[in-house]
Each structure stands twice: as structure tokens, then as C-alpha cells.
Amino acid sequence: KSSLYWFRRDLRLEDNHALQQALAAGHPVQCVFIFDTNVLVSLPSSDRRLGFIWHSLLEIRDLLRAAGGDLWCETGEPQAIIPRLAIQLDADTVYANEDYEPYARQRDQGIAAILSAQGKELRQCKDQVIFAKDELLTGGGKPFTVFTPYCNAWLKRLTPYHSQSREVPPLAGRLRAPAGVPAMPNLIELGFTQVEPCLLRPGMSGAAELLADFCQQRIQRYHEQRDYPAVKGVSYLSTHLRFGTVSIRQLVQFACFDGSEGAACWLKELIWREFYQQLLWHFPEVAEHSFKPQYRDLAYPNRQDWLESWQKGLSGYPLIDAAMRQLNQTGYMHNRLRMVAASFLVKDLLIDWRLGERYFAEKLLDFDLASNNGGWQWAASTGCDAQPYFRIFNPVAQSQKFDPAGRFIRRYLPELAQLDDQAIHAPWLAKQLPDGFVLGRDYPTPIVDHAVQRQQALALFGRQ
Ligand code: FAD
Structure with missing residues (x-):
């Protein structure tokens, strides 16, 4: 028996909720990534994001290998691949972190249904936000549609538990042996023949470097400098947050621990991110239409x-x-x-x-x-x-x-x-x-x- 851990927008091995749960379940864990052809098909062959993802995965693969495992990469439709892999690798549970975008919700519902028909389970964990879905509602039980009351409710509800790291135990001895793992495709094999250079250092190491630079030197002056594009005043962490090479809990811990005016202002920006995430969850139609x-x-x-x-x-x-x-x-x-x-x-x-x-x-x-x-x-x-x-x-x-x-x-x-x-x-x-x-x-x-x-x-x- 094994467990599957499926990477999506959480490309890191630290402070990762679903990975923590997969490892805690006791079976050897196989980590999987799928280059989703439903997404790839609409991207130009120069798309820089592919370079960022690919290099971030390479870092993960090397760390998994160093711990005696490997990264299982496939290209195709997740709806077909995940249920097949669950059978092939004798996994009863597929672990993944929640993704709140309309496409992802539909995909995950479909996969959960197929797995359930096989007597298996897709187990999802909250990871990319501090508060998700219905966790923060107005006094009248409705979703927030105005930022300031949302932000106040968010700050009031926050306890150290919410930003506590979801520690991943040491990987050695907990990973499935790498037998039969398909080789990771390169960008050209994926059809990305002219990927433009990405100036941002990818992966967990890239995120850690940016975060250290921001938190040691600049966070205290964020509120004064963030509006001036010629000044290095912001964190530049958005791509890392998008692909999960950094954990939101770690960022919130930094912001709260720092205690400066700059850090409080930066925390508010992280809360804007969650405001829009919950809005998309409650009103998925905004992806097509004006909210008003x-x-x-x-x-x-x-x-x-x-x-x-x-x-x-x-x-x-x-x-x-x-x-x-x-x-x-x-x-x-x-x-x-x-x-x-x-x-x-x-x-x-x-x-x-x-x-x-x-x-x-x-x-x-x-x-x-x-x-x-x-x-x-x-x-x-x-x-x-x-x-x-x-x-x-x-x-x-x-x-x-x-x-x-x-x-x-x-x-x-x-x-x-x-x-x-x-x-x-x-x-x-x-x-x-x-x-x-x-x-x-x-x-x-x-x-x-x-x-x-x-x-x-x-x-x-x-x-x-
Ligand atoms: P910092 O100032 O260091 O802020 C830290 C983090 O807070 C950001 O990384 C981001 O995750 C979050 N954040 C900051 N400002 C906002 C905001 N206004 N709304 C939501 N989250 C915020 N952000 C994206 O991550 N992806 C997008 O596709 C995106 N598109 C945008 C489109 C428009 C028209 C506008 C006005 C804003 C958009 N933003 C988007 C928000 C914001 O511009 C970027 O998050 C920010 O510029 C990223 O730089 P940074 O990481 O240095 O931010």
C-alpha cells in the first residue's frame, strides 16, 4: 500500500498541510505532479510560468531523491491519471491541498467521485489561505463583499493556531521507493519551445531568499515605499504565493511577529488576497461578469x-x-x-x-x-x-x-x-x-x- 500526494499550487516540501497529512497516515508516500493538458493547451510556447513551475519541480524532485523517493510526473488529464495511479500504486487515499478556482473545483469533484466509486478517497486540506470558504461570514451569515469589515473580522479571528506551520516530518524512510517512476518531461517535450527567461529565482529556495531580504531589510518601511515603482519597496513574493513555493502561514507569522507599521500594512495586502479568494468561492460568476x-x-x-x-x-x-x-x-x-x-x-x-x-x-x-x-x-x-x-x-x-x-x-x-x-x-x-x-x-x-x-x-x- 501507498498514499499519493498530488502537488498543484503548493510546490513546496515545508509547512504543507496535505503533505503533512499524507506522511502522517503511515503508508509510503508517492508525490505526483501532472502537467494538465487542459491548462497547457491554451498557453503560448513562450510562457514564462512553465519555466518557473519546471524549475520549482526540479528542486522538489532532487530533495525527494535525496530522501530516497522521487517525483512522479505525468502529462495529460488529471481526471484520467489520478484514478489510474491510485489503482496502479495501490493507494486508498490521494492527498491534495484545496484549490478554489472554478476549474479546479470542478476537476476535483470529478476525481473525488471516480475515486469514491473505486472505494478510494480524495482528501483535501486547507493550505493556501488562512480562512477559506465559509469560515468568515458577516453577522448575518452572508459572505463579505466589503473589504474593511472582512479585514477586521479576519484580524479578530486570527489566533496563533491559524498561522501555525503544518510541519512536514523528515521525508527519509517515509517515501515510496522510486521503482517505475516516469522521467520528468523537459519543457520542449511539453511543447514549450521558446520559454522566455524568468528573472525570478524559482522554487522554495527562491522564495526563502526573497522573504529573508524583505523581512530583514524592508518590511518596516513597506507602508512608505510600496507605492513607488522605482523603489524596491514591496516583497515580490506574489509568484511564490501563486505557486505555493512559500506558505501563507509563514508570511502571516512574519508579519505578526514583526509588529511594525510596515508589517501591519503588508498583512493587510495578504488579507486582500484572501478577500478576493473568498469572493471567487462565493461568487464564481465574477470570473465572467461584473459583480455589480x-x-x-x-x-x-x-x-x-x-x-x-x-x-x-x-x-x-x-x-x-x-x-x-x-x-x-x-x-x-x-x-x-x-x-x-x-x-x-x-x-x-x-x-x-x-x-x-x-x-x-x-x-x-x-x-x-x-x-x-x-x-x-x-x-x-x-x-x-x-x-x-x-x-x-x-x-x-x-x-x-x-x-x-x-x-x-x-x-x-x-x-x-x-x-x-x-x-x-x-x-x-x-x-x-x-x-x-x-x-x-x-x-x-x-x-x-x-x-x-x-x-x-x-x-x-x-x-x-
Ligand atoms: P506585496 O506588496 O509585497 O504584497 C504581498 C502579497 O499580498 C502579494 O504577493 C499578493 O499575494 C498580496 N497582495 C498584494 N496586493 C494585493 C491586492 N491588491 N489584491 C490581492 N492580493 C494582493 N496579484 C496577484 O497575485 N495575481 C494577479 O493576477 C494580480 N492581478 C492584479 C490585477 C490588477 C488590475 C490589480 C490592480 C492588482 C492585481 N494583483 C494581482 C494584486 C497586486 O498588484 C499584486 O499582488 C502585487 O503587485 C504583487 O507584488 P508583491 O508580491 O511585491 O506584493
């Missing part, structure tokens, strides 16, 4: 050429373009810029937020359905606790405020490097541009006039 029904049928003009200019970082608004080029080049975008770039797409270009959401989903290394959808619906004013529709970011004022010396813009728009600190935010307003620099040739003139588009957006949303 009155904004479901807005007649966005959706100009394709404007969408493409935005995607390529050629809108003529330097902060927006620098943000989009950061996304295209690195797979990351700073939170302040996500808010401003999303607002610009919806309120200045009058393009449906779902098209922007889809583009971010394709490009972001840390893409997470709940947070991405939540962030987009917040910026588009269609979400439950969103920015009111009449509050519209001015892309030039945001640039002057959050990148005053244009350091971030210069990093991603080298063609503007010679402009002075005033002109760089709005080159078309500059009295004088550097010799030889021609606006419209070296950098685009703005594709829209913010003041005009603002009125159009107010009219579009105000009609509802």
Missing part, C-alpha cells in the same frame, strides 16, 4: 487599435507605457501601476475590463484568477468594493506623484531617458524637448486626450 449587475452590459466601444497600443506600451502616456513594457519584458507589474494601467484601459480607452484582465492573465507570472479579477473589477468600478466610477486616475498626475523623477519610466522607456523630470511625464506638453528628439517619431503622441475620455467614461458609466 448594473455594469454587466456597458456598451464599451472596444477599439482594437487602442487595445493593441496599450498592450505594446505605445499609448503615448509614459507611465502607462513603462508599466506595460515592464509586464511584457518581465511578467511582473508593480501594484500601483496595475491600478493605473487598468484604469487607463477602461476609463480612458473605454475598453471592456475583461480584455485587459485576459491580457494580464496571459502575461503575469503571478497570475491568479481571484486577485486578477478582483483587481480589474476594482479599477473598472464594476467590483463589489470598487473604486467609484467617477474617481478616475489622471495618468499624468499619477506619474508625477509616484515616479516624480521619472526613474521608473526611464528604465523601461530608454527613448525618453534624455527628457527632463517635468517633460518625461507628458512629453506633448513640454515647452522644449531634447535636440534631435521628435515626438511622434521617437515616441508616440498620446492616442487619446485624458480630459475628453474622462467625460466619455463618466457618460458611459453614468447612464447605468
Whole structure:
């Protein structure tokens, strides 16, 4: 007999709830990962996330091998593979951590039903959040749809138990011997022939390095620095949280232990993540529609050429373009810029937020359905606790405020490097541009006039 442990968005061997449970059950444990073809089929062959996942798995595989086991990797449909493996490896129980996305819920329900018909079980544990599903509800027993009361309830409910590590015992002697384990496919075999480089160090070791850097040096100043994209003020841990190479419990422990104003502010951001996760759980329809029904049928003009200019970082608004080029080049975008770039797409270009959401989903290394959808619906004013529709970011004022010396813009728009600190935010307003620099040739003139588009957006949303 053996037990199966199935890795999904929890690519770590430490503080892992379902792995802990699998090892505690007493049978030798076989760790499994499936490259899910239902997911892979829609990804471009350059997708950076595959590189991150693959290298994170390699680290896990080596650690499992060092402990006398191995990682069993297959490519295909989990609904077919997991029940077959349970029979093949004589496992009565398959352990996995809960995943709250609509696709994952459907997949897991299907697998649980097949396993149950075989007299076996899919046992799922809460791992990627502190509070899941119905654990936090309003006094009236309803899901929270406003962040501040959710956050207060979250903080009030938190005890040391909730953030306590789910310690994984030493692996040696507890793993299934590696007989018959299929070799891990490489990226080219998986069809990912041109994976773009991932600047983020993957795996548990990558997460540990970032966390140490953030918690030793920067967390105390997080509240002052987090809004400035040119400053190394944030943690950059989002991709690790997305793939579970770091544990949320460990992050909450750090934030609570630190006790500084910066740490309290950072903890709130972790709570935003959980707010959006519970929202997606209770209202899975937000993945398709605006949360607010009155904004479901807005007649966005959706100009394709404007969408493409935005995607390529050629809108003529330097902060927006620098943000989009950061996304295209690195797979990351700073939170302040996500808010401003999303607002610009919806309120200045009058393009449906779902098209922007889809583009971010394709490009972001840390893409997470709940947070991405939540962030987009917040910026588009269609979400439950969103920015009111009449509050519209001015892309030039945001640039002057959050990148005053244009350091971030210069990093991603080298063609503007010679402009002075005033002109760089709005080159078309500059009295004088550097010799030889021609606006419209070296950098685009703005594709829209913010003041005009603002009125159009107010009219579009105000009609509802
Ligand atoms: P830090 O500032 O160090 O914050 C720590 C962690 O808290 C983050 O790693 C993240 O897990 C969480 N967090 C921080 N801010 C938010 C937030 N506003 N909402 C939810 N969680 C948050 N985050 C994603 O993880 N995946 C996405 O696909 C995503 N898409 C977004 C789209 C838009 C339009 C907007 C406005 C925000 C989006 N965010 C998303 C939230 C946020 O921008 C990123 O989590 C953050 O920029 C990641 O950088 P960091 O790890 O350095 O964050």
C-alpha cells in the first residue's frame, strides 16, 4: 500500500498541510505532479510560468531523491491519471491541498467521485489561505463583499493556531521507493519551445531568499515605499504565493511577529488576497461578469487599435507605457501601476475590463484568477468594493506623484531617458524637448486626450 500526494499550487516540501497529512497516515508516500493538458493547451510556447513551475519541480524532485523517493510526473488529464495511479500504486487515499478556482473545483469533484466509486478517497486540506470558504461570514451569515469589515473580522479571528506551520516530518524512510517512476518531461517535450527567461529565482529556495531580504531589510518601511515603482519597496513574493513555493502561514507569522507599521500594512495586502479568494468561492460568476449587475452590459466601444497600443506600451502616456513594457519584458507589474494601467484601459480607452484582465492573465507570472479579477473589477468600478466610477486616475498626475523623477519610466522607456523630470511625464506638453528628439517619431503622441475620455467614461458609466 501507498498514499499519493498530488502537488498543484503548493510546490513546496515545508509547512504543507496535505503533505503533512499524507506522511502522517503511515503508508509510503508517492508525490505526483501532472502537467494538465487542459491548462497547457491554451498557453503560448513562450510562457514564462512553465519555466518557473519546471524549475520549482526540479528542486522538489532532487530533495525527494535525496530522501530516497522521487517525483512522479505525468502529462495529460488529471481526471484520467489520478484514478489510474491510485489503482496502479495501490493507494486508498490521494492527498491534495484545496484549490478554489472554478476549474479546479470542478476537476476535483470529478476525481473525488471516480475515486469514491473505486472505494478510494480524495482528501483535501486547507493550505493556501488562512480562512477559506465559509469560515468568515458577516453577522448575518452572508459572505463579505466589503473589504474593511472582512479585514477586521479576519484580524479578530486570527489566533496563533491559524498561522501555525503544518510541519512536514523528515521525508527519509517515509517515501515510496522510486521503482517505475516516469522521467520528468523537459519543457520542449511539453511543447514549450521558446520559454522566455524568468528573472525570478524559482522554487522554495527562491522564495526563502526573497522573504529573508524583505523581512530583514524592508518590511518596516513597506507602508512608505510600496507605492513607488522605482523603489524596491514591496516583497515580490506574489509568484511564490501563486505557486505555493512559500506558505501563507509563514508570511502571516512574519508579519505578526514583526509588529511594525510596515508589517501591519503588508498583512493587510495578504488579507486582500484572501478577500478576493473568498469572493471567487462565493461568487464564481465574477470570473465572467461584473459583480455589480448594473455594469454587466456597458456598451464599451472596444477599439482594437487602442487595445493593441496599450498592450505594446505605445499609448503615448509614459507611465502607462513603462508599466506595460515592464509586464511584457518581465511578467511582473508593480501594484500601483496595475491600478493605473487598468484604469487607463477602461476609463480612458473605454475598453471592456475583461480584455485587459485576459491580457494580464496571459502575461503575469503571478497570475491568479481571484486577485486578477478582483483587481480589474476594482479599477473598472464594476467590483463589489470598487473604486467609484467617477474617481478616475489622471495618468499624468499619477506619474508625477509616484515616479516624480521619472526613474521608473526611464528604465523601461530608454527613448525618453534624455527628457527632463517635468517633460518625461507628458512629453506633448513640454515647452522644449531634447535636440534631435521628435515626438511622434521617437515616441508616440498620446492616442487619446485624458480630459475628453474622462467625460466619455463618466457618460458611459453614468447612464447605468
Ligand atoms: P506585496 O506588496 O509585497 O504584497 C504581498 C502579497 O499580498 C502579494 O504577493 C499578493 O499575494 C498580496 N497582495 C498584494 N496586493 C494585493 C491586492 N491588491 N489584491 C490581492 N492580493 C494582493 N496579484 C496577484 O497575485 N495575481 C494577479 O493576477 C494580480 N492581478 C492584479 C490585477 C490588477 C488590475 C490589480 C490592480 C492588482 C492585481 N494583483 C494581482 C494584486 C497586486 O498588484 C499584486 O499582488 C502585487 O503587485 C504583487 O507584488 P508583491 O508580491 O511585491 O506584493
